[in-house]
Amino acid sequence: MSTILQVQGMQKYYGSRGVVTKAVDNISFSVEEGEYVGIMGVSGSGKTTLLNCISTIDTVTAGTIRIKGKDVTALKGKELERFRREELGFIFQDFNLLDTLTAYENIALALTILGEKPDEIHRKVLEVATKLNISSILSKFPYQMSGGEKQRTASARAIITNPSLILADEPTGALDSKSARMLLETIGMLNEQMKATILMVTHDAFTASYAKRILFIKDGRIFNEILRGEDTRKEFFGRIIDVVTLLGGDANVVM
Numbered sequence: 479m480s481t482i483l484q485v486q487g488m489q490k491y492y493g494s495r496g497v498v499t500k501a502v503d504n505i506s507f508s509v510e511e512g513e514y515v516g517i518m519g520v521s522g523s524g525k526t527t528l529l530n531c532i533s534t535i536d537t538v539t540a541g542t543i544r545i546k547g548k549d550v551t552a553l554k555g556k557e558l559e560r561f562r563r564e565e566l567g568f569i570f571q572d573f574n575l576l577d578t579l580t581a582y583e584n585i586a587l588a589l590t591i592l593g594e595k596p597d598e599i600h601r602k603v604l605e606v607a608t609k610l611n612i613s614s615i616l617s618k619f620p621y622q623m624s625g626g627e628k629q630r631t632a633s634a635r636a637i638i639t640n641p642s643l644i645l646a647d648e649p650t651g652a653l654d655s656k657s658a659r660m661l662l663e664t665i666g667m668l669n670e671q672m673k674a675t676i677l678m679v680t681h682d683a684f685t686a687s688y689a690k691r692i693l694f695i696k697d698g699r700i701f702n703e704i705l706r707g708e709d710t711r712k713e714f715f716g717r718i719i720d721v722v723t724l725l726g727g728d729a730n731v732v733m
């Protein structure tokens with residue numbers, strides 16, 4: 479098994495002189511190939527900042543972030559753009575599907591931009607659509623899709639380039655509990671059947687219970703880490719609640 483992500487001594491400060499917020503305060507951890515890691519913490523603990531730096535959307539104040547051995551904090555311009563497109567997949571809270579493109583076109587877009595041959599793109603889109611059970615809706619536009627179809631299209635788009643790492647920030651944040659469950663099952667399938675390595679940020683214990691390992695962040699630092707091991711998802715959920723309570727979060731607000 480190889481290391482996909484290695485975060486070392488990462489710091490991110492906002493502001494200057496007067497008011498400085500240490501959003502991420504010296505965090506180090508790594509993620510191995512095939513892992514499904516959740517990052518939990520209360521609002522303002524630094525989860526999104528950490529994910530945005532890993533996803534190369536934001537820059538770090540100090541430290542390194544290596545993805546497949548490459549320090550992404552040193553990448554710039556076209557090289558960075560290409561790296562993001564080739565190595566990373568994203569699942570957003572609102573899915574970010576392009577309204578003027580069909581499901582097929584949304585899924586194919588990254589491959590088109592990467593310059594893959596049309597017949598290769600076609601083969602890959604059909605393959606992933608079959609796995610995610612959306613073959614029959616590929617010609618639909620987002621407004622013609624159900625919520626679940628949009629989720630599966632967004633999941634297909636995240637995995638179509640066979641990225642090294644899939645990043646998800648509060649993927650269930652805007653969903654009712656049934657839709658959340660459906661999306662989490664799809665993400666679980668990307669991990670288990672399609673061997674995707676996943677890093678997911680959430681404040682929600684139910685969502686986090688689908689991951690196999692959880693890092694808890696408090697005030698920009700890693701506070702605790704737990705592994706699912708042989709636990710059922712429900713047992714793992716119980717242990718997550720215990721840590722959330724310890725962290726001072728409100729265990730009642732989670733499902």
Ligand SMILES: Nc1ncnc2c1ncn2[C@@H]1O[C@H](COP(=O)(O)OP(=O)(O)OP(=O)(O)O)[C@@H](O)[C@H]1O
Nearest residue numbers: 492493499501520521522523524525526527528681
């Ligand atoms: N652009 C910014 N400028 C100044 N401070 C910021 C900025 N972005 C985030 N922060 C601060 O950094 C800290 C961490 O924010 P972050 O968004 O990473 O937290 P979070 O854990 O993702 O919270 P939430 O669950 O509410 O999204 C907070 O104190 C926040 O106010």
